[in-house]
Structures are given as structure tokens and as C-alpha cells.
Amino acid sequence: MTDDAAPPALEAVGLRKTFGDLVAVDDITVTLARGASLAVVGESGSGKTTTARMIAGLEPLTAGTLRLDGRVPPGRGAKSAERRRFARCVQMVFQDPYASLDRHQRVADSIGEVLSLHTELRGEALRRRTAELLDQVGLGARQARSLPRSLSGGQRQRVAIARAVAVEPRLLILDEAVAALDVSVQAQIIALLREIRERSDIAYLFITHDLGIVQHLCDDIVVMHRGRVVESGRTLSVLDAPRDPYTRALLDSVPRRGWKPSRRLGSDTPSTTPTPLLDNGVTSCPSPRP
Numbered sequence: 700m701t702d703d704a705a706p707p708a709l710e711a712v713g714l715r716k717t718f719g720d721l722v723a724v725d726d727i728t729v730t731l732a733r734g735a736s737l738a739v740v741g742e743s744g745s746g747k748t749t750t751a752r753m754i755a756g757l758e759p760l761t762a763g764t765l766r767l768d769g770r771v772p773p774g775r776g777a778k779s780a781e782r783r784r785f786a787r788c789v790q791m792v793f794q795d796p797y798a799s800l801d802r803h804q805r806v807a808d809s810i811g812e813v814l815s816l817h818t819e820l821r822g823e824a825l826r827r828r829t830a831e832l833l834d835q836v837g838l839g840a841r842q843a844r845s846l847p848r849s850l851s852g853g854q855r856q857r858v859a860i861a862r863a864v865a866v867e868p869r870l871l872i873l874d875e876a877v878a879a880l881d882v883s884v885q886a887q888i889i890a891l892l893r894e895i896r897e898r899s900d901i902a903y904l905f906i907t908h909d910l911g912i913v914q915h916l917c918d919d920i921v922v923m924h925r926g927r928v929v930e931s932g933r934t935l936s937v938l939d940a941p942r943d944p945y946t947r948a949l950l951d952s953v954p955r956r957g958w959k960p961s962r963r964l965g966s967d968t969p970s971t972t973p974t975p976l977l978d979n980g981v982t983s984c985p986s987p988r989p
């Protein structure tokens with residue numbers, strides 16, 4: 700369910716990040732409507748994670764502006780209540796959930812902690828909501844009592860997703876969130892993410908180097924190369940008929956039936972940078988189709 704009058708989940712304009720002389724991200728402009736889903740793809744070092752970290756407030760911007768749910772993120776000197784409010788807008792799930800979960804905290808306590816930080820729920824209501832969230836991600840009472848070390852990689856990622864979804868964010872950033880999982884577990888997590896999207900209006904920013912999985916989750920796609928967007932559009936159109944040579948090379952490197960690794964991506968891969976989808980240079984993700 701989306702509200703057309705509502706502000707976009709994300710408006711990022713001219714994002715730039717430099718590390719010394721290195722330009723890691725250069726002039727990225729992205730708009731994501733509520734409930735939209737955008738894949739950000741590109742080879743290692745193309746600037747995907749840096750872009751995601753800037754949007755999540757984990758990395759200061761060198762230049763550019765950000766709005767999440769219509770609001771400018773709080774600055775460095777902001778009060779903790781203001782920072783918490785912002786944290787409710789955007790949540791991030793990483794490749795290695797083990798690193799982001801407290802290994803001494805049982806799963807239910809880990810979800811309960813997030814709920815008590817960001818909501819008014821306490822006592823029995825908090826326990827009920829915790830069980831509900833775990834149930835939504837396919838985990839039961841046994842896993843609720845477990846420590847992260849006794850869960851599988853897929854189960855740990857489910858806990859990380861439950862923690863992120865617990866605060867009902869406007870934007871969920873998934874940074875290589877299924878990259879470390881077996882193919883069958885990847886498929887289960889992607890199915891879970893689709894389910895969550897269908898019953899909420901959380902927008903997804905799905906960061907991946909794997910072009911083989913984006914069509915299962917994302918309506919739109921941007922392709923990054925050396926910190927810039929080189930191509931963007933509806934996922935199926937871009938995958939079907941890529942216009943940029945770099946996107947074509949990236950697609951050629953995806954293993955599929957009959958695939959031969961005849962082309963390797965290299966720094967000499969040509970690119971017509973940038974080729975935005977819209978005339979105004981904005982990569983815009985509309986609301987999902989009803």
C-alpha cells in the first residue's frame with residue numbers, strides 16, 4: 700500500500716565521497732518512492748557500499764544532499780532522540796550478520812532490545828511483538844532462545860532482517876545481504892524479503908555485485924562503475940537490453956547455462972558515463988505496481 704502524496708523514502712542528490720585523492724562516489728542522484736525497490740550493482744570497488752553507508756548516515760558526505768522520508772538527516776551534534784528518530788527511517792542489513800549480532804545475546808533479547816529502544820512496547824506486549832517478528836521471518840521459540848552461534852547463516856540473516864524490520868523503517872538497505880549464503884538459502888531469504896515488501900511499504904536499496912539475483916527482488920536498477928552511475932532503468936529492461944558497454948560486460952560475466960568466461964571485467968571496460976534514465980539526470984524509482 701503506497702501513498703502518492705507521501706514524501707519519497709529516499710531523495711539523494713549529487714552524492715559525492717572522496718577519500719584523500721580517491722573519488723569513491725561521484726554525483727549519485729537517486730529517488731526511491733515508498734515501497735519501491737532499487738538494485739545498485741557494480742563490480743568490487745565501484746562505490747556501492749560507500750553510497751549505501753552515506754545514505755544510512757554511517758559515512759559523512761563530501762558533497763550532495765539527502766532526505767529520508769522528507770527529512771534531512773541529523774548533523775553530528777544532533778541529540779540522541781533525533782538520531783534515534785532518523786535510525787527509524789533507515790535500517791541496514793550487512794553481508795555478515797554474525798558481525799552485527801551480539802554473540803552473547805539470545806535472539807529474542809536482541810529483537811526485544813531494538814523494540815524497546817525504538818517503540819513504546821514493554822513487558823508482555825514487547826514479548827508478543829518479538830515472537831510475531833520472529834514468526835514473520837520463519838523462526839520459532841527454539842531459535843528465539845538461541846545464541847547466534849547455534850544458528851545457521853541463513854537463520855542469522857533472518858534475525859538481522861527481523862531486527863531491521865522491527866523499527867518499521869521507510870528504507871531498508873541490504874548490502875550484499877545474501878552474498879555469503881548458499882544458493883538455496885539465498886532464494887529463501889529473497890522470498891522472505893519479497894514477502895515483507897508485499898505486506899509493508901518499506902523501500903529496498905539492494906546492493907549487490909550479483910546480477911543474477913536482482914530481477915527477483917528489484918523493479919529498478921542502477922549500474923555503478925568507478926563511483927558513477929553508468930546506466931539505470933527498469934531491471935528487466937536493463938538486463939534484457941543493456942545500453943552501456945560496462946553493463947554488457949557485467950552481464951557477460953554472470954555465469955549461466957552455456958556460459959564461457961570469455962570476457963573479464965577490467966579497468967579498460969569502456970563506459971559511456973553517465974546515461975541516466977530520465978532527461979533530468981535523476982534515477983527515479985516509482986511506487987511499486989499495485
Ligand SMILES: Nc1ncnc2c1ncn2[C@@H]1O[C@H](COP(=O)(O)OP(=O)(O)OP(=O)(O)O)[C@@H](O)[C@H]1O
Pocket residue numbers: 718721723741742743744745746747748749750908
Ligand atoms: N574508508 C575508506 N578509506 C579509503 N578508501 C575507501 C574507504 N572505503 C572505501 N574506499 C575505497 O572507495 C572505493 C569504493 O569502495 P566501496 O566499498 O564503496 O565499493 P563497492 O562497490 O562496495 O565494493 P565491494 O563490492 O568490494 O564492497 C574503493 O576504491 C575503496 O577502496
